[in-house]
Amino acid sequence: MHDNQPGARRRLDFAGLRVPAASYSLPAPSETLHLGPDTPDRFDALYVGRLTVTDLTAAEAEFLRAYFLAQLDTVRDQNIAAFERRIPRRYAAVRPAGRAGDWATAVTCDPQNAQSLLVLGPTGTGKTHFAYGALRAVAETGVRVSWQAFTEPDLFAHLRPSHGRDDEQALRDVASADVLFIDDLGAAKLSDWTEEVTYRVINYRYEQCLPGIYTSNIPPKELASAIGGRIASRLTEMCERISLKGDDLRKGARS
Ligand SMILES: Nc1ncnc2c1ncn2[C@@H]1O[C@H](COP(=O)(O)OP(=O)(O)OP(=O)(O)O)[C@@H](O)[C@H]1O
Ligand SMILES: [Mg+2]
Structure with a gap:
């Protein structure tokens, strides 16, 4: 061995x-x-x-x-079972779509050179659905890859200073996951603290060339003012952008 x-x-x-x-x-x-x-x-x-x-x-x-x-x-069987245990019920049926398969191959064959994905588009166009499909594609490669997924507000809740815990270690654990998915960038109210946390996480991944998936429904031109210019600049360099268009799929589901 x-x-x-x-x-x-x-x-x-x-x-x-x-x-x-x-x-x-x-x-x-x-x-x-x-x-x-x-x-x-x-x-x-x-x-x-x-x-x-x-x-x-x-x-x-x-x-x-x-x-x-x-x-x-x-x-692969273990990965898929773990993925299905952790994925939110709403997205349980997702399957890899579009670029997801190629991205998973890049992430598992050459992670240091794999671009991250920045998935942009209005509310309800399928960003979260696509991102979980991409995480499933990674699981399906059969390579053991650690992944973490948070909405941006949940990430802040997770990293808020907590008595009796090593907060720096908590941040490092998130920042150093093999694959990190942060959903809904810009969804939480911006403050000095949220900007610092996001900067530290994204900058770590930028410096270490670690792949991830980031989504936002903020129009590209407004992203810098919503999440901070230095964070947006790093995301632009480290990510391939995927733009989802169309109507809110949730409205379609209701009619
Ligand atoms: N390709 C797809 N096939 C089937 N259902 C889909 C597809 N894409 C999205 N959906 C469904 O449409 C709904 C909206 O998708 P999703 O939650 O991914 O949107 P979103 O872009 O992340 O929205 P928001 O910006 O509000 O977070 C969900 O119920 C999702 O399961
Ligand atoms: Mg979403």
Whole structure:
């Protein structure tokens, strides 16, 4: 088992094997001896970056790819079960749509280079629905990814100074999630404290290149004045913008 070695994990040639960047365990030598007496050693060398996939035989590469993908199948089922336990009931039926699948692939294969998503549009156009679909897409990749989801007002409630708790740790826990979803940016009343908290969370993710999903129904031109110019500027650089248009879907549901 090598999957607790972050350095080794980073050096494994995920792209060459065409598998997401995840923690995988290697097969036991007894499982690979049919591929050749040197196979276990070559797999070990590949795992720590001393060999690349092109140094393997085609049969070895195919075996390892299938072995790793089988591990994702197990995690995928666990991920989806956890996702379905945590998602708000209203959005329980969401499925990935539009860019969500490609985004999930980017988030799991190359998180440091994955753009975050800024989903904008008027009330009821499906921003929250889309965002939970994107989180589901991440779960469906089978890569173990920690995610946190808050509406902006709930995030402030969660981070409000609380007696007997390490408030800095609470902020770090939110800011450092593998994927962070903040719904309804600009929904809470702006104050020096809310602006500071949002700035610290977004700036951490900006500096560490961590992917997330942010939604708002504030028109793009008004975003800076609603959430603060320095936060809006970072979001603009770190996010791909998705604009949802149309009527309020809730009105359609009522008629
Ligand atoms: N693609 C979709 N297919 C089916 N139902 C959808 C879809 N998109 C949104 N809905 C439904 O429409 C309603 C409004 O969607 P949602 O809550 O995502 O809107 P919103 O843009 O987040 O609104 P707000 O700005 O008020 O938060 C919800 O009941 C949601 O489940
Ligand atoms: Mg919403």
